[in-house]
Amino acid sequence: MEDVQDGASPAVVRPRLLVLAAGELRLVLAPDAGGSIAAFTRQWREGSRLRELHWLRPASASGLAAANPLEMASFPLVPFCNRIRDGRASFGGREIRMPRNHPGDTAGHPLHGIGWLLPWELASAAPAEAVLALRVPADAAWPWSFSARQHFTLHERALQVTMTVRNEDTAVMPLGIGHHPYFPHHPGTRLRSPAAAMWQADAEVMPTRLDTGGPVPALREGVELSRLDLDNNFTGWERSARIDWPADAHGPRRCLVMEAEPPLDHFVLYCPRGQDHFCAEPVGQCTDWLNLLPRHGRDALGGAELAPGETLSVRFVLRPDWDGAGGA
Template identity: 45%
Template sequence: MTASSPRRASIARAASPTPFDAAALDDNQLIALAHGASRALIAPHVGGSIAAFYDDDPIHGAQHWLRPATAEALDARDPLGMASFPLMPYCNRIRDGRFRFEGEMIDLPSGTGALRHALHGHAWRRPWSVESRDAGSVTLHFVHEAPARGGEGWPFSYEARQHITLDESGLAVRLWARNLCTRAMPFGFGHHPYYPRPPGTRIAARVRAMWEIDAEVLPVTLSAHPAVEALEDGLVVDQFDLDNNFSGWRREALIEWPAEGRRLTLRASAPLDYFVLYSAAGLPWFCAEPVSNTTDWLNLQLDGLAGRLDVGGTVLAPGESVEAHLAWLPGRI
């Protein structure tokens, strides 16, 4: 738990109160998926992001399941203003943008101050290509080529795909990645969704423990924080000011908007066994993120602060691939 954090400063622009502009849907760079009254808008050019997921209600207008992108965010190609974006090749931050892997110190491009901690990988900052599409699905493709030795950037080549499907059950994403290197590569992945947060919004999830954080929002120790029990019973989002990772997630979370009679179930598959809850006070949205690794997992392993079961992440051999599934399933209370 934290009263203020560098992460909050870095995403403040995403909290803009500018209302969603339906005219943004006319952007021919967005891919519209439709099934019955359900709609999903995909922005391949904005980090392979999901721009919106909603029901088109002829009486009440659009009912959004994820926080929709604004026209401002779409114009700026700002993934932090999207409904959700992919996290690859690691989730959240790496302390000081540095880690040691197989005896080699890896330095990642980073800024200064709070931004010296490498954030969310890089796939969210680059355009994805459209590999195939139809009325209810789209497959996006992304390739990262490692820089020449001594150059800046993630020093491992890989490719990734997102297969996004909208059907009668909801919106689903199949994430896949493959190591293109001739050497092993550490890898973590997930998605970073934002949700509407009207008063009374609550979330329920079963987790084992919460990572307490330091002043720079980096995990330092596992604890049985009160939020762990509150999540199991159904946590009212406004009651907790969190920016924390949870281990032992059962890969399901239930979000409810009681005043609207709506609920949204988030389901995921292994290895998305970790869960991030970001519910800073005063924002009109919150984040509940399915991820495969704890923030700074590579350094936590080296520091011996936790066993592998509590930090996640994986190592892909040359040519090895990994995949996971996640879905948002709308319903009524």
């Protein structure tokens, strides 16, 4: 990966990785690992020394060898985000029967959708741009056929990700869409992410009730992550989150702003106490939205419906800053 030069064609290395470059930023994609991002970095020189700073938790060597999305930097969420209770739901007269799909989750609620478990095809690539594509036939787990694309565009100061899903079926399909980035959690890391309310959750991380207190005011103002221990959905998200890291051995004082567009109106924060990473996820629906819709409504839960042949596109941007341009 170190051999990629600015302006050069994107490099493919083994296991199959695609490296994009723009200025000091580098993006590494792992199509075979669920269409994941393997790394998002800044590379720069201090005198004769080449330095590297990770904006996302980098993929592990074992994760790359096994093409395991759970050990990547970020992976796509499609055609739903988060969990579906027991993998059972109904929509438009069709029954969803999704099997358990997460080796570390003993509760039996499948999560993260389907796309993260399948290899994606490289549809196109340029020095700072790439498109990954996926087509999924209908089956008992998800009884609608659909296709999806991820369009990655790397700029000198930003990474833009556009996700598009098309209903390839003959009936209306429910849809949730998003991404699952892992960020480094170093001592002193702070997060600001304004939202209207948080879904309290039970021991199996399933939503129980909405709460406007707790971490919601703290996240609106900005909070040091070491104070939190969460795995929760937030609704009424203002589609912006800012992460601040202090100057440390990893690099200078720096920040990253994540901005999203509708319908990414929901947010998941996974921040386990004592871990070296956390997840701040822009998503289009809350956990178990199909089963909770009759009780709570779409405003609190999100989610979309696609007619046959219809497409939905969503976009989010990661804007890192390392020289103070992002403000205090």
